[in-house]
Amino acid sequence: MDKIGYKHINIIENNSLPNRVNLSIDVMNYKLKRIYFIIFIFTLISCSSTKNLKTENLIFIENFNNQKTFSDNWINNSWKSPATYLIEDENLKLSTRPNSKDRVKIRSKKKFTTGSYTWRILIPEFTLYEQVSVGAFLYHNEKKEFEFDFEIGSGKRKLREKLQLNNNEALVYCVSQFEPSNSSQYKVKMSSYASFKMELIDNKGLYFVKWYINNILVKELQTEVSSNIEFKVHCSLENLSFMGDKPSERKNTVWFNSFQYKKIE
Secondary structure, eight states: OHHHHHHHHHHHHHHHHHHHHHHHHHHHHHHHHHHHHHHHHHHHHHHHHHHHHHHHHHEEEEOSOOHHHHHHHEEEOOSSSOOOEEEETTEEEEEEOTTSOOEEEEEESSOBOSEEEEEEEEOOOOOTTBOOEEEEEEEEESSSEEEEEEEEEOOOHHHHHHHTOOTTEEEEEEEEOSSSOEEEEEEEESSSEEEEEEEEEEETTEEEEEEEETTEEEEEEEEEEETTOOBEEEEEEEOOGGGOSBOOOSOEEEEEEEEEEEEOO
16 A cells, blocks of 8 residues: 555656646746847837937928927027017018118027038019028038028129029029138029028038039039038028118018928938
8 A cells, every 4th residue: 555655646746747847937938028028129119219319310301380399499590680580371481671781590409410401492572682682501600600501682783684684583692601712693583482402411521512403403512611510500581781782671571481401321
């Protein structure tokens, strides 16, 4: 009886051992699955954050259709004049007063380097020869000043005649203000939307700049400006003397429809 009982107990103990081993393996598998799942979720979140950060660094779009977004990304930069701008009808509206030297401007809070910069603007119907200029430009003013511009307006009578502009065409200055100082003039239709794009390209550590009007390349310039210089983006309407023969006698308004920056790799 003892031998039989011993064998019986031994059989029971041997039969229960695989169950304990299987249970232990199941627990380990469960824990490993949890660890793998946590790692997967963490990796997914990290990748998503990296992607969002990369997207944010590669592209910046402003459609001027949300006051909060506008306030988060832009700041007043008007010079000795009222900040007469606002978001209206999904556009940025800027205005200057008649018989004034108003210089109404906004600038981006962010800084940018190499890439494409595109403004879409409803070109006003300028009164011919009046001193009013729409500006879409990049500006840096830390240790040194650097500036690349589009300036759009009537232009002076002599220059308009030289370029044979029609009365429904505005003058466009494409300008590098410093290193080197260089200016060229082109034309664009009034009372219509137009796109103005600059490309800042790294060429052996210096900016090579291209200007486009309505996606047509109009100017290229090799500069002496280091390609690590950061620029702030500006939108402006200014009563500037170089753009005409006489002060403007009326209120002027321009509508910026959008701005886009896209990183060039």
